Amino acid sequence: MILKRLLLVVGIIFMALACTNLKGPEKPKKLISKDKMVDILIDARLLTSANSKNKMIMRDSGLDMNNYVFKKHNIDSLQFALSNSYYSYYVDEYEEIYTKLTDSLTKLKEVLKEQEAKEWKEQTKREADSLAAVLKEKNKTVDSLNVNPIDKSVFKKPNGERLKKNNGEIDEEKLLEESIQEIEGLVEPISDKGFQ
The missing domain is CATH 1.10.167 (Regulator of G-protein Signalling 4; domain 2)
Structure with missing residues (x-):
């Protein structure tokens, strides 16, 4: 019994000494x-x-x-x-x-x-400017070839006669309609009903 009390007292002393170091690192x-x-x-x-x-x-x-x-x-x-x-x-x-x-x-x-957004904008602008310069150069080349715009008054009907101008303008709907009628006479439509 005395030994138990002695061990208890020694244990408490060791614990007290160990707890004094809890103030943290220096x-x-x-x-x-x-x-x-x-x-x-x-x-x-x-x-x-x-x-x-x-x-x-x-x-x-x-x-x-x-x-x-x-x-x-x-x-x-x-x-x-x-x-x-x-x-x-x-x-x-x-x-x-x-x-x-x-x-x-x-x-x-x-x-x-x-910064990445700014660089992306700058890159996109450089690419757009480069593309615009190429297109501008291409247009200069086409202009330098002296290509005349198409004169719509020389369009011909499918049967060979020239289109008539309507108040100075070509009747494009009429031209399209006549072209479709001409093509329909040449090609028969194909139906998928016969293949079933």
């Missing part, structure tokens, strides 16, 4: 500022979200993707790990960093969409 000597952490996390997110083709291009150009972000921001991996551990323990501060990160990425996405 602030690192080279703590990265919140704004710089946002910039680092943005670069890391962009680098990891690159598609495989872009990653291959980066590797082929000699970019060390594992250390690029650290070199760019002039930090080392230990400094980042300690700062990240410190901020992640204090949830309010880490949430502030995360909020800035998501806002920045959202704004960056909007800017990229606007």
